[in-house]
Amino acid sequence: MGVLSTSEISQMLCSGARVLVIDDDRDIRDVLRVTLEREGYEVMVAATGSEGLHRLIDGEPCDLLLLDVVLPDINGWTILSRVRATPALARVPIIMMTALSNEHSETDLLAAGADDYLPKPFSYEKLLAHVKALLRRSALQSINPLTGLPGNRQVERFLQQCSREAERFWAAAYIDIDNFKAYNDCYGFLQGDEVLKATAETIARAAKYCPHSVFIGNIGGDDFLLGFTGESPRADERCVEEVRGVLADLAEDFDRQVRKFYSEEDATRGYLEAESRRGGIERYPLMSLSIAVVTNSRRLFNHPLEISNTFVSVKRKAKSLPGSVVCFDQRRR
Secondary structure: OEEOOHHHHHHHHHOOOEEEEEOOOHHHHHHHHHHHHHOOOEEEEEOOHHHHHHHHHHOOOOOEEEEEOOOOOOOHHHHHHHHHHOOOOOOOOEEEEEOOOOHHHHHHHHHOOOOEEEEOOOOHHHHHHHHHHHHHHHHHHOEOOOOOOEOHHHHHHHHHHHHOOOOEEEEEEEEEEEOHHHHHHHHOHHHHHHHHHHHHHHHHHHHOOOOOEEEEEEEEOOEEEEEEEEEEEOOOHHHHHHHHHHHHHHHHHHHHHHHHHOOHHHHHHOEEEEEOOOOOEEEEEOOEEEEEEEEOOOOOOOOHHHHHHHHHHHHHHHHOOOOOEEEEOOOOO
């Protein structure tokens, strides 16, 4: 299937998005639930402002909030203010719904932090168009400007989708560039940026002809994530071998390409000399990749945090070995 385009990535990450509807009108809640679920969204509902705040603060992550302005207890203005003042929720896209249809109300709502505004009554076709546009914009805003790859929020979203998948195969590879900091310190951050861009291109090149759908994300700095999804059963060992082949090609290509970022002297001797944190001169090997791979082929994961914790232990093993290394999680459950 090959690497997904930016628009395909945003579409993939928006499908199955979690939408919270806060509205005291039962009929509206029911119709919104049916309408949104028909489009593939996961919908949560709340009849009061306090219930909605509880779901936002103590519940599972929300990708978009449909918020009525007039509620029987805590009104929409207060909820909007609370969400924007809470760091963990501040970026959640919010569409306000209200019967107050004058221009002044719309201006005030947008100035208070709402992303969009729908006066009641509205058509559900119009609502869906606004929801899709806002989710797409939210996804594209986190594209890393240096590498052009989806950023940390979209990586988290991808891992959330993986943790909910119990039948079809998926794999996620955490890719870390070893000795990147030493290179950055010695050659400068501008050259370091070139390494990051080249690494993103190398990852995309390795995954180009993969039979699975491929997600590539830049977690931050020199950390990347390469994800694989498809329709095959999760226990299909051919999928694991296909992923293994892609990652082996990636490691080999990186080792070949990275040498051109060093001086001829450093590349020939296989290391560079740089000042360590202790103040002395230390030798650092050429940059390489530590690749930690987690799949659902042997066991299921119920939460993205479980996947992240597994990355940590597998990456520790990969970093203990010299050169570019690919390590798979081998545990069963």
